[in-house]
Amino acid sequence: MxxxxxxxxxxxxxxxxxxxxxxxxxxxxxxxxxxxxxxxxxxxxxxxxxxxxxxxxxxxxxxxxxxxxxxxxxxxxxxxxxxxxxxxxxxxxxxxxxxxxxxxxxxxxxxxxxxxxxxxxxxxxxxxxxxxxxxxxxxxxxxxxxxxxxxxxxxxxxxxxxxxxxxxxxxxxPARTQAWNLINRITRAGVTPSTVDAIVGTGMGLAVATDGFPQAAxxxxxxxxxxxxxxxxxxxxxxxxxxxxxxxxxxxxxxxxxxxxxxxxxxxxxxxxxxxxxxxxxxxxxxxxxxxxxxxxxxxxxxxxxxxxxxxxxxxxxxxxDALPAQGSDSIPVSGVGPLWWAAFAVIALALLSWPVGALVRRLRGGRGRPAGARPARWLVLTGLIALVGGVAYPIMTVATSGKQTEAFLFGQPLAWLVLRVVTVLALLCTAWAVAALRSAQGRDRLRLAVTTAGGLLLVPFALSLGLLLP
Missing domain, CATH: 3.40.50.1820 (Alpha/Beta hydrolase fold, catalytic domain)
Structure with a gap:
């Protein structure tokens, strides 16, 4: 995997x-x-x-x-x-x-x-x-x-x-040097330092881990x-x-x-x-x-x-x-994301996707009606996958384009990142909605909803690691 x-x-x-x-x-x-x-x-x-x-x-x-x-x-x-x-x-x-x-x-x-x-x-x-x-x-x-x-x-x-x-x-x-370069460029574009660190840290970590940044070390x-x-x-x-x-x-x-x-x-x-x-x-x-x-x-x-x-x-x-010049900030070491990151991404994605896969299987077996918790589960799948994939894809895009399209839109946030933050909050609200719906679900439907809800709960620490839930 x-x-x-x-x-x-x-x-x-x-x-x-x-x-x-x-x-x-x-x-x-x-x-x-x-x-x-x-x-x-x-x-x-x-x-x-x-x-x-x-x-x-x-x-x-x-x-x-x-x-x-x-x-x-x-x-x-x-x-x-x-x-x-x-x-x-x-x-x-x-x-x-x-x-x-x-x-x-x-x-x-x-x-x-x-x-x-x-x-x-x-x-x-x-x-x-x-x-x-x-x-x-x-x-x-x-x-x-x-x-x-x-x-x-x-x-x-x-x-x-x-x-x-x-x-x-x-x-x-090279990876550490380019991270410093990107941080300077994006900070100058008005993006808040914490957001810059989150975007660059994730993007460079993924670039290094996937060999997308040559000679990184x-x-x-x-x-x-x-x-x-x-x-x-x-x-x-x-x-x-x-x-x-x-x-x-x-x-x-x-x-x-x-x-x-x-x-x-x-x-x-x-x-x-x-x-x-x-x-x-x-x-x-x-x-x-x-x-x-x-x-x-x-x-x-x-x-x-x-x-x-x-x-x-x-x-x-x-x-x-000569006397050495001042720097606005020190560089920081960069390393590729580790096995726990990949495992977390895979588990969250599979948990969220289990609901539409289960719905397809249920339909093929002739199941009728809407199972309990279907509405919050569907919204959780939609918002959760957008937050999960978008929260990873945007930092990758930022690194691949050297941050040239990354600039503040509102509150020191790039527009795409601001949208992802909003979607992530919606995913967490949908998770709470799904938790509440578990009370009325029974049997296999309850198990399916529980797995999907678990994906939403695991999204919380993952989104925190991406910087999507931090100020």
């Missing part, structure tokens, strides 16, 4: 996410550099996976001289190379041979493999280091957001990467401890997607093997080092695939390129760390 429920919930998550693990391979995305830069196509392989990228250079770069190079690793999303065009321009104009590449085609919302993605980045480093105008001893990695899990993992596996730069890198597991600490390259790690002070204080603390504490660790906080900066007014919006910049990229923060690019010039010039900087 539990296995079939997990499969069903996983299918719902996949449908709501609108993706499939077996995503078809997409065509390579072209990249057109701005004036003063050139871009040449580069195809490289990680085992059986072919990857396509663009090598971006300054147009006046001397091809007879070996130059430092850098490979850029995407954050979450489909990852066409053009999304990293702003950063590529910064590095290329500073004289670095810069590789941006399209993410592998089997990456989706519900399927991703950090190990394979890290190996893609390592393959990119090897491909760039083999170019005639690149100095392999001065070639490194840069990772953004989710790439802040992947690029460190790649660096920990390959000494061919000589330095590492991250921006907005998470220091916590990935721990970045082992990779960080294995990094032996110099590291520059940056976070925006106003980052609302990745907890900047907690993540910076983890990097500062765990990069024990690195000879040089520099931690910088970008004042008034958003996630990804962008200009923002409040941490949620992005100001200026190009729009790519309908997404406003935002302008890079003033000084952000120079900070990175100056640090890289120092490292590749043989002048290893002493380790240093």
């Amino acid at each position: 539990r296995k079939s429920l997990i499969t069903a919930f996983g299918a719902v998550l996949l449908a709501l996410a609108g993706t499939s693990p077996a995503a078809a391979e997409t065509a390579a995305t072209p990249y057109t550099p701005p004036t003063g830069l050139t871009a040449t196509d580069l195809t490289f392989r990680n085992g059986g996976t072919e990857l396509h990228g663009s090598v971006v250079r300054r147009a006046d770069l001397d091809p007879a001289v070996r130059h430092p190079a850098i490979v850029l690793v995407h954050g979450s999303g489909a990852g066409p190379r053009e999304e990293l065009g702003q950063e590529a321009e910064v590095f290329a104009r500073a004289g670095l041979v810069t590789l941006i590449y399209d993410k592998r085609a089997d990456y989706t919302k519900t399927h991703r493999d950090y190990s394979a993605l890290a190996d893609d980045a390592v393959a990119g480093v090897r491909a760039v280091a083999a170019l005639p105008d690149v100095d392999p001893a001065r070639t490194g990695l840069w990772g953004l957001s989710e790439g802040g899990w992947i690029a460190p993992l790649a660096a920990s596996r390959s000494a061919e990467a000589k330095f590492l730069v991250t921006i907005g890198a998470p220091g916590l597991p 990935y721990d970045p600490v082992p990779a960080l401890r294995a990094i032996r390259q110099p590291v520059l790690a940056l976070w925006g002070e106003l980052d609302t997607q990745v907890p900047p204080r907690e993540s910076a603390e983890v990097f500062r504490r765990e990069l024990t093997a690195s000879p040089s660790v520099t931690i910088r906080i970008l004042p008034h900066g958003a996630h990804a080092g962008r200009v923002t007014t409040d941490g949620y919006d992005r100001v200026g910049g190009p729009t790519i695939n309908g997404f406003a990229m935002g302008e890079l923060l003033p000084g952000y690019g120079t900070l990175m390129t100056d640090w890289i010039a120092q490292v590749t010039g043989g002048r290893l900087p002493a380790s240093a760390a």
Whole structure:
């Protein structure tokens, strides 16, 4: 029973996410550099996976001289190379041979493999280091957001990467990081904190339990401890997607093997080092695939390129760390719902469904008339199933859509959640009505009504666990 429920919930998550693990391979995305830069196509392989990228250079770069190079690793999303065009321009104009590449085609919302993605980045480093105008001893990695899990993992596996730069890198597991992100986003939309915690807690717990949230428990600490390259790690002070204080603390504490660790906080900066007014919006910049990229923060690019010039010039900087930024709230651990949750859901559903199933059997046997308690039982089945299924489906939908449609409608409640709260109260009233009707029921009808009523009574603690009955 539990296995079939997990499969069903996983299918719902996949449908709501609108993706499939077996995503078809997409065509390579072209990249057109701005004036003063050139871009040449580069195809490289990680085992059986072919990857396509663009090598971006300054147009006046001397091809007879070996130059430092850098490979850029995407954050979450489909990852066409053009999304990293702003950063590529910064590095290329500073004289670095810069590789941006399209993410592998089997990456989706519900399927991703950090190990394979890290190996893609390592393959990119090897491909760039083999170019005639690149100095392999001065070639490194840069990772953004989710790439802040992947690029460190790649660096920990390959000494061919000589330095590492991250921006907005998470220091916590993906499920915990995304829960913090969702809580911030939904709270900002006016939803009360207790409701946000209930919705996100249930949704993330189900996503983890049904494998609908990929790499949910990935721990970045082992990779960080294995990094032996110099590291520059940056976070925006106003980052609302990745907890900047907690993540910076983890990097500062765990990069024990690195000879040089520099931690910088970008004042008034958003996630990804962008200009923002409040941490949620992005100001200026190009729009790519309908997404406003935002302008890079003033000084952000120079900070990175100056640090890289120092490292590749043989002048290893002493380790240093800025004061850590404040966070509106701390992140909370996330784990999948356990066997008792699945058992409770199944028992309540079966108890409520027993009434219509029993009614069908009674009719097939030629039974006539309406049994005692039929009216409260029918209303209990209707309201109870709506509360049960809706109370689970809405948090799943919230997680699958990253909370984009979740905002306060009345009393700090999303409309759908408010309706579910009302329906849950009606289900409890129907349960009381059914309990009263038990006095007049007899025989099999009494047993049927008792089972259905038990489902209504069990709905009380279950609804409390979902947050449907709390203020």
